[in-house]
Amino acid sequence: MPAGKKECIPPCDNCDEPAIFFDPGLQRHLCERHLCLGVEQRVTSALTRHKMVSDGDRIAVGLSGGKDSSVLLSVLSHVIPEHWDAEIIAVTVDEGIAGYREETIQSAVSLTQQLGIPHHIVSFQSLFGTTLDSLLNAHPLRACTACGILRKKALSDAAREIAATSIATGHNLDDAAQSVLMNYFRGDFERLLRDSSSREDRGFIRRIKPLHEVNEKEITLYSMIKGITGLLPECPYATTAFRAEVRTLQAAIEYHYPGASRRIIEGQESLNEQAKKTIRPGTVSYCASCGDPCSGPVCQACGLLSGLNKGD
């Protein structure tokens, strides 16, 4: 910008208030109020278009206490009662990560009390007899892979325990684009085409992702504006993950080619629709150890835990 140019903050595209956010993909400026309205409208639209909620549902909302799940719970607690006769219960999984989880769980407890939402907390220690820290100290595992498998199992068990009809998670647009890229980089076609939202009729509890059209920056701003979470620590294991590298790459692609993340997801959804016409769903079996629906003789969680007990 040339020297001497006048300072400015662009106005919101919907009113005269100063913008706080610029969406380069959609070329629009939004003020605090319209950013929050936009987030709530997109969540409502996603819930409606993808038929994520029905009257009578009992929705288990995975609440880690971080910004995504906290914003998800906050938005759902407002929009669900306006449109559906459905119940919301927050579920928190305490993996046992010292110096990190204590603070986010306290934030989760405060939020559920503030919103008046029932809160169910389960822990790796009570479910699996160990914390994530102990597990990783004793075994050379990839932290995010092991944690992801066990957390998924813990959330499913907790959802069954409270008779939930679906599990809502705080996965956002950036998470979704990164997952597609990671599956391509791994050459994991099966996972790329897996659609957990359509498997409830085969014994799985339906998983819904109401924030999947909202990006991480919008969620952070929504959380700051509404005072939902303060500055929370990041998981100490997050930087070791493959996702951390893909995230940097995806953010760079999105910056240089605005809208690329949305197009990556739309491409994957089109691929998924085409695949459904030609690929038959795999058979579902039940875990010989815990009885959960799975695709092999034992589920991933039981496979992981029994392998550790054998010293694998």
Place this chain on the structure above:
Amino acid sequence: MRLQLPDGTIREIGGEVRTVAAMLTGCNINPLEVIVTKNGRLIPEDATVSENDEVRVFLVAHGG
């Protein structure tokens, strides 16, 4: 301008009016990965900052 980076580092930057995006990319920061305030108020990446401003950059925390 007094610029506070996510790691707490403070830089004094002189010179002309510039956009937030130009300032951030000059520090090798992707504007999509941060939130910026100018004199305590949230601003978009195409807003401008200048000599007397106090600018803070917050990292968008991942996960959760």
